[in-house]
Amino acid sequence: MPVLFFAMAVLQFSCTEDAVKQxxxxxxxxxxxxxxxxxxxxxxxxxxxxxxxSFKVGNQADPEETNATGVFEHTYLQSGSYQIEVxxxxxxxxxxxxxxxxxxxxxxxxxxxxxxxTSPLEYEGYKLVWHDEFDNSSINTDYWVFExxxxxxxxxxxxxxxxxxxxxxxxWIDQEENxxxxxxxxxxxxxxxxTSTRMKTQDKKSFQYGRFDIRAVLPKGQGIWPxxxxxxxxxxxxxxxxxxxxxxxxxxxxxGRENTTHGTLHWDNNGHVYTGGSYTLPSGTFADEYHVFxxxxxxxSIKWLVNNLQxxxxxxxxxxxxxxxxxxxFLFNVxxxxxxxxxxxxxxxxxxxxxxDYIRVFQIAE
Ligand SMILES: [Ca+2]
Numbered sequence: 001m002p003v004l005f006f007a008m009a010v011l012q013f014s015c016t017e018d019a020v021k022q023x024x025x026x027x028x029x030x031x032x033x034x035x036x037x038x039x040x041x042x043x044x045x046x047x048x049x050x051x052x053x054s055f056k057v058g059n060q061a062d063p064e065e066t067n068a069t070g071v072f073e074h075t076y077l078q079s080g081s082y083q084i085e086v087x088x089x090x091x092x093x094x095x096x097x098x099x100x101x102x103x104x105x106x107x108x109x110x111x112x113x114x115x116x117x118t119s120p121l122e123y124e125g126y127k128l129v130w131h132d133e134f135d136n137s138s139i140n141t142d143y144w145v146f147e148x149x150x151x152x153x154x155x156x157x158x159x160x161x162x163x164x165x166x167x168x169x170x171x172w173i174d175q176e177e178n179x180x181x182x183x184x185x186x187x188x189x190x191x192x193x194x195t196s197t198r199m200k201t202q203d204k205k206s207f208q209y210g211r212f213d214i215r216a217v218l219p220k221g222q223g224i225w226p227x228x229x230x231x232x233x234x235x236x237x238x239x240x241x242x243x244x245x246x247x248x249x250x251x252x253x254x255x256g257r258e259n260t261t262h263g264t265l266h267w268d269n270n271g272h273v274y275t276g277g278s279y280t281l282p283s284g285t286f287a288d289e290y291h292v293f294x295x296x297x298x299x300x301s302i303k304w305l306v307n308n309l310q311x312x313x314x315x316x317x318x319x320x321x322x323x324x325x326x327x328x329x330f331l332f333n334v335x336x337x338x339x340x341x342x343x344x345x346x347x348x349x350x351x352x353x354x355x356x357d358y359i360r361v362f363q364i365a366e
Contacts, residue, residue, distance in 0.1 A: 026050045026090040029098050038106050039077070045070035047088035047096065054095075056085040063087075076104045083187075101169075103183070103351055111217045113177040113357055116289030117307040119213045126362035130205055133358045135178040139171060143205050146171075147198040147333075150190060158198075162225075163337035163344075165190040171197035179355045184224060184334045186350040194344070198333035206233050206327040210363040213294045214248065218261075219352030220287040223344035224253035225335040226354045228293055230328040242268040244323025246302065247276065249293040251286055252341035253348075258285040261293065263304030263312050269320040277304060277312025290357060298364075299325070332356065 029047040036042060045053050047070075054063035055072040065072055076082065082102060089095045121128065132143055146168040151158040164184060171182045184196040218226050227250045232243035245266035251258065264276030294305040302324065304312040316324040334354050337343040344350075 024049055024090060024092065025094050026088040026096050029086065029088045029096050031086050031098055031100050033100050033102050035102065035104065039104055040073060040075045041082070041084070041102060041104070043070075043072045043084060043086060043100065045072075045086050045088065045098075049090050050088040051091050052089045054087045054089070056087075058082060058084070076106070078104075078106060101187075111287070111289055111355070113179055113290065113355075116217065117215075117292050118290070119215065119292040119294070119308065119360075121360070123211060123362055125365055126211060127365045129210070129361050129363050130207070131358060131360040132180075133178060134173050134180040134356060136173060137175060138173055139180065139199070143201055144199045145202060145204065147200060147331075150192050157338075158335070160335070160338040160340065162335045163192060163223075164194040164196040164335055165192035166198045166333070167195050168197065170195050171199060174355070177355075177357075179357050180332070182226075182332060182334050182354045182356075184219060184336050184350065184352045186344075194336040194350075196334045196336055198331065200231075200329055200331040202231075202233075202329045204329075205361075206329040207361055207363070208325070208327045209297050209299065210361050211294060211296045212248065212330075213292050213358070213360045213362075215290050215292045215357040216249070217288075217290045217355050218251050218258075218286040219334055219354050220253050220258045220285060221344065221348040221350075221352055222254040223337045223341050223348055224352050225338055225341040226251055226253075227331070227333055227335070228356075229331050231331065232323055233327045233329060241266045241272045241274075242323065244326070244328070245274075246295065246297075246324070246328060248295050248304070253352075254341065255347075258287055259283075261286060261306060263295070265302065265314055265316075265324070267321055267323040275314060279304070279306045279309070279311035281306075290355075297324075330359065 034042045053070045054066040087095045182197045230246040235243035247264040259281040262278045266274040296303040
């Protein structure tokens with residue numbers, strides 16, 4: 001089945017010279033991207049006042065093709081995240097440009113949403129109080145806000161010497177499968193060599209206690225660090241770690257580590273303290289198929305589960321753990337590099353994706 005992906009781009013050339021020249025310059029460059037038979041990308045460019053179009057593939061010095069039709073076809077040999085620069089030239093030789101980005105996926109290393117464990121929509125004694133099934137055409141901004149940049153100047157590398165620059169552009173809803181996709185790319189942006197997405201429900205959706213289920217398939221590779229986690233709402237007033245942090249799922253990619261996820265609490269007890277547990281799959285990795293990552297959180301404890309199998313529990317009744325008796329919001333991100341996972345190397349394949357089928361919040365029914 002062909003995979004179709006469309007990108008539209010419009011650029012307006014701004015000219016500081018006389019009006020006659022401005023009117024004859026190319027403008028309104030629009031590029032449509034279609035991917036056919038997994039590996040062939042077809043670009044269709046249109047622009048006003050344009051005599052020829054040129055297409056420069058990746059980082060090559062010269063255009064692969066120059067033509068008057070604006071149509072360009074290129075076939076890739078391997079999966080990856082690619083870019084093509086399109087230029088529209090006017091009669092005077094002046095041009096406007098647009099760079100289009102797209103992902104090629106070849107072969108069957110593509111995990112579909114029907115693969116792996118699925119959790120129920122109801123539990124006895126609980127009611128479903130909020131969920132996002134990621135079945136809209138775009139990410140619902142009533143629920144989600146994006147945290148962008150590289151953390152600088154206040155928290156460069158996001159406190160963990162991470163290498164990625166977070167952008168909203170690296171996440172979208174896959175409308176064929178109804179899953180949220182967060183993609184880590186090897187891509188120069190904002191002074192960094194990698195891009196990804198970090199999104200959160202801060203000031204939009206936060207909860208105290210309940211059962212939280214998140215169904216996801218994880219990315220893989222040395223230096224890749226996906227996380228599904230929570231922070232206390234009072235982070236804006238008391239800061240970290242006094243706000244408390246609940247890590248529902250963290251996985252550090254790399255050889256031998258992709259079958260293990262970690263659940264952790266961070267808080268303040270006369271300084272930063274943390275404790276947690278981990279779960280290792282009996283076979284396979286978390287990139288092979290979907291799994292459901294859960295916590296069950298009440299007044300006395302937080303339990304961690306994978307596919308409804310409890311692997312860790314922490315007592316939150318001690319007086320120095322008041323952090324865990326307030327509302328928390330959710331965060332999803334895929335970091336590239338950091339103190340814990342280490343850094344990408346020659347074995348790390350880009351792009352990498354974390355795909356999330358749903359997030360569901362259940363609370364005790366009154
Ligand atoms: Ca879904």
